[in-house]
Amino acid sequence: MEKREVDQEEELAATCLCAPAIALNLSATFPVIKACAGLGALEDGRHVHKQLIQSGLESDVFVCNSLVDMYAKCGSIEDAWSVFNKMPSQDVVTWTVIILGHVKCGQGQKALELFRQMQQEGVQPDSVTFVGVLNACASMVAIEEGRCVHQQIIQRGLESNVFVASSLVDMYAKCGSIEEAQRVFYKMPSRNVVSWTAMILGHCGSIEDAWRVFNKMPSRNVVTWNAMVLGHVKCGQGQKALELFRQMQQEDVVTWTAMILGHVKCGEGQKALELFRQMQQEGVQPDPVTFVGVLNACASLIALEEGRCVHQQIVEYGWDSDVFVVNSLVDMYAKCGSIEDAWRVFNRMPSQDVVTWNAILGGCAMHGHGKEALKHFERMCEEGVQPDDITFICLLSACSHAGLVDEGLRCFALMSTVYGISTKLEHYTCMVDLLGRAGHLQEAENMVKAMPCKPQVAALMALLGACRIHGNMEMAERVAKQILEMEPENATGYVLLSNIYAAAGNRHLCENVERQRKEKGAKKEPGRTWIEVNNEVHMFVVEDRDHPQMIEIHAELQRLSGLMRDAGYVPCTEFVLDDVEEEEKLFHLCHHSEKLAIAFGLINTAPGTPLRIRKNLRICKDCHTSTKFISKIVGRAIMVRDANRFHHFEDGVCSCMDYW
DNA sequence: ATAGGGTTAG
Known part of the structure; x- marks a missing residue:
């Protein structure tokens, strides 16, 4: 959204909120509710809702639809449902906004269920409903469901609608079926930038194909360039992405943000912060997503003071109620070792979700506070927040870093039995690390053997690392052999093994491993x-x-x-x-x-x-x-x-x- | 109403 537009909406919303005694009228109310939805201003929205009830306007179907939409966009799906359920009857718009709301908060499955339910109740979907449902299919990579929806679209003669068709292209592309995406794309009577962009993104697996589509485009805008930059980032061609970025005539906030996030992911936190400074110098306004990237950069650098300045800016911009931003703030403070600041942000949140708790637990794990992590986990459960698989990765690594073997074993057992979370490879890897570090090498190796499928290289690396700490050369050779077969170009295995030989004073074997490493072209990255x-x-x-x-x-x-x-x-x-x-x-x-x-x-x-x-x-x-x-x-x-x-x-x- | 960048772990 343009900055100016926001200002106007804010002004409108403010005018309305400052005059609670004046009865509202319908035409003035819609832009205000829309403003709240656009700004994600839940509390203001609730305020307007209350005034509507006082003015006796809350039974109007248009008002109710915009309220459902506002609550869904502000992320409070419960409030959206309470308005929905109080309505005497729901029309296609009511159903559509609630479906879009569920798609937005990642509940694609629920969105599809609602889509079926609305048809059972005799409400016919329109083009907007289809756009939302296709979005849900794309987000879940549910191509079969997508194809069924496509059939319905054909039956209703909506396949040539540019919005619907673009969403179809996007859905097929995201589900990995380029052929079907192309079929829809080439049948379109007219194509816009959106359909072209969806096509480009569909070809990101092969950057050459993406270039081919890109070069065929009649006109390009910033978004398409962004797609190409992103394509290179995703293919691991960071240098190329940077070149393309420098060539762009005009960049927008998304381009900058994509570059910032790309650098953070490559471990270039310092460069990410530099880009952020440059972006602001060039007058591009950061948005919440930008701040998520910048906070990640600060966290990765343990740059607490930088992080505090960024926090200040977030408050100034008014993005301090965005759930992603707030969770990133908690994570940043926890990773920077300032658990007090992390709690301060935590306590100011209206409610905390599993991600917030995980950030706290992850911070404890990183700083070796194993006992604290276990204590906070108990509180998390008392507060009724359901732990997930990541919670247990945090807990197990906290136990591992603090040498809490018994506690770790207990968590590992409780995970599936009490909390119903299926044990993933990552959890086994944590256990191998926990047991191995603590010197229980045999148990660690047994854990590798007990894994339901092929162990991750990470698990074997943890075991090899443990062999080095505890000087078990015989097991080290056995484990290293497996690692070198799986990833001959990964230098870590060679380095660990040669360190073990060096420690044992066997220069000959040590040099041998080094030679092997060089032969395979495995390059040691500087620590x-x-x-x-x-x-x-x-x-x-x-x-x-x-x-x-x-x-x-x-x-x-x-x-x-x-x-x-x-x-x-x-x-x-x-x-x-x-x-x-x-x-x-x-x-x-x-x-x-x-x-x-x-x-x-x-x-x-x-x-x-x-x-x-x-x-x-x-x-x-x-x-x-x-x-x-x-x-x-x-x-x-x-x-x-x-x-x-x-x-x-x-x-x-x-x-x-x-x-x- | 459709396209590009988003939180936690390993």
């Missing part, structure tokens, strides 16, 4: 770590030797290692071979970007300042290797573990405890 120090985000790359403070950083690392050894920390595996030169040892000392970042953080911040560290998990595939040195960082404390104990270091003070 990267970000740390926020004095409101600035610094990035460290593996084997970085050019940092201006490198001497101090090395000294700090050596001090830490000494401290740990003095406290009885026994490294169970060591990458550094016995016979390497002194200089090479120093090289290994700065091997991990995470170590560099921690040392940098410790020497540049006052005692007591929490360290905010984030590893780029997508790029840094050596996350397993880093767990040996650092188990987790909580505030400023660093936890490491060897075979028997947990060691806890905080500003030069050390405490040890036995575990499992």
